[in-house]
Amino acid sequence: QVQLVQSGAVVKKPGSSARVSCLASGDIFKTHSFNWVRQAPGQGLEWMGKIVPVLGTVTNSQKFQGRVTFSANESTSTAYMEFNSLTSEDTAIYYCATEGRPPQKFQYWGQGTLVTVSS
Amino acid sequence: DIQMTQSPSSLSASVGDRVAITCRASQSISDYLNWYQQKPGKAPRLLIYAASSLQGGVPLRFSGSGSRTDFTLTISNLQPEDSATYYCQQSYSVPRTFGQGTKVEI
Numbered sequence: 030q031v032q033l034v035q036s037g038a039v040v041k042k043p044g045s046s047a048r049v050s051c052l053a054s055g056d057i058f059k060t061h062s063f064n065w066v067r068q069a070p071g072q073g074l075e076w077m078g079k080i081v082p083v084l085g086t087v088t089n090s091q092k093f094q095g096r097v098t099f100s101a102n103e104s105t106s107t108a109y110m111e112f113n114s115l116t117s118e119d120t121a122i123y124y125c126a127t128e129g130r131p132p133q134k135f136q137y138w139g140q141g142t143l144v145t146v147s148s
Numbered sequence: 149d150i151q152m153t154q155s156p157s158s159l160s161a162s163v164g165d166r167v168a169i170t171c172r173a174s175q176s177i178s179d180y181l182n183w184y185q186q187k188p189g190k191a192p193r194l195l196i197y198a199a200s201s202l203q204g205g206v207p208l209r210f211s212g213s214g215s216r217t218d219f220t221l222t223i224s225n226l227q228p229e230d231s232a233t234y235y236c237q238q239s240y241s242v243p244r245t246f247g248q249g250t251k252v253e254i
Contacts, residue, residue, distance in 0.1 A: 064244070074184075074192065074235055076244040090243045124191055132198040133239040134182045138191035 031055035033125055033139035040145045041115050049142045051108040051125030057137070059083050061127035063101060063108035064135060069121040079128070080108060115146045150174050150238050154247035161226050161254060169221045169250045171236035176216040180240035183212055183221045186249075187232045195234075196221065228254055 036050040051063060064079040078089040082101035089097060098111045108125055123142045126135035151174035161167050171181065179199035184192040194203045196212035199219055209224045223230055231254045236247040 073249045074186075074237075074246040076246070079242075088242050126192075128239070132180070132201070134194055134197035134203075135184070135192070135237070136194055136197075136203070138193070141191055 031057055031127075031137050033127065033137055035123075035125060035139040035142045038143040038145070040147060043116055043146055043148055045115055046111060046113045047115060047144050048109055048111045049123050049125075049144070051110075051139050053106045053108070053127070057127055057129065058101075058103060058106045061129045061137075063099070064126045064128060065097075065099065065110045066124045066126055066135070067121040068124070068141075069118075072121075077110070077123075082108065112144070115144075117146050120144065120146045149243055150177060150241060150245050152236055152238055152245050152247040154234075154236055154250050156250060157248065158251040158253065161252065163226055163228060163254060165226045166222065166224045167226060167252065168223075169234055169236075169252075171214075171219045171221070171247050173217045173219075173238055173240075177238045177240035179215050180238055181212075181214065181219045182237045182239060183210075184235045184237065185230075185232045186235065192235065223252070226252075226254060230254060 032054045034052045041047050062079045062081045065077040080087045080099040087099050101108045125139040127137045153172045181199045183196040186192040200212045211222045233249045233251045
């Protein structure tokens with residue numbers, strides 16, 4: 030049974046950074062990419078980028094280039110997203126979601142992490 | 149980037165109705181199209197992948213069709229628990245992109 034468990038909600042000041050973790054159970058860390066998707070309040074879904082832990086490769090959305098870093102720790106089966114220079118417009122729920130072998134799809138999702146940016 | 153456009157943005161229907169949600173891609177994506185259901189306060193749930201393949205555990209009243217640029221999600225015999233927002237998403241290329249969502253009210 031695959032499960033993705035994310036870290037808890039955080040409140041951050043403008044200009045600071047936030048790190049969200051995604052712990053994977055089940056044997057997917059070696060076969061899946063870990064994607065990050067965000068959802069601003071009342072808005073739709075927005076893909077931010079992904080990491081393929083077994084290859085160490087990262088792909089970022091151009092929108093977030095330079096502000097977001099994806100990493101993964103194979104020994105703990107945990108993927109991370111670190112987001113810098115936060116503004117109030119980054120207030121959102123951040124989800125991790127995995128993609129496996131083709132046909133590619135976001136089959137497994139974490140429960141989401143609310144990041145609130147407020148002074 | 150591939151733009152995904154859904155219609156309608158919202159709809160209201162009754163229990164037992166059949167509804168259709170359309171999704172149009174800005175360029176051909178073959179059948180690299182997935183559909184998700186999201187209920188308030190919950191993560192999205194995969195319903196349909198590769199345009200027409202039903203994800204395990206998803207009721208048979210959900211079906212998907214289409215290819216290249218035009219796709220449809222159909223919900224037959226609508227049930228109260230189908231009240232949710234539905235998103236299409238292309239997996240043809242990065243960045244992965246989603247439609248803006250269709251809110252279904254029952």
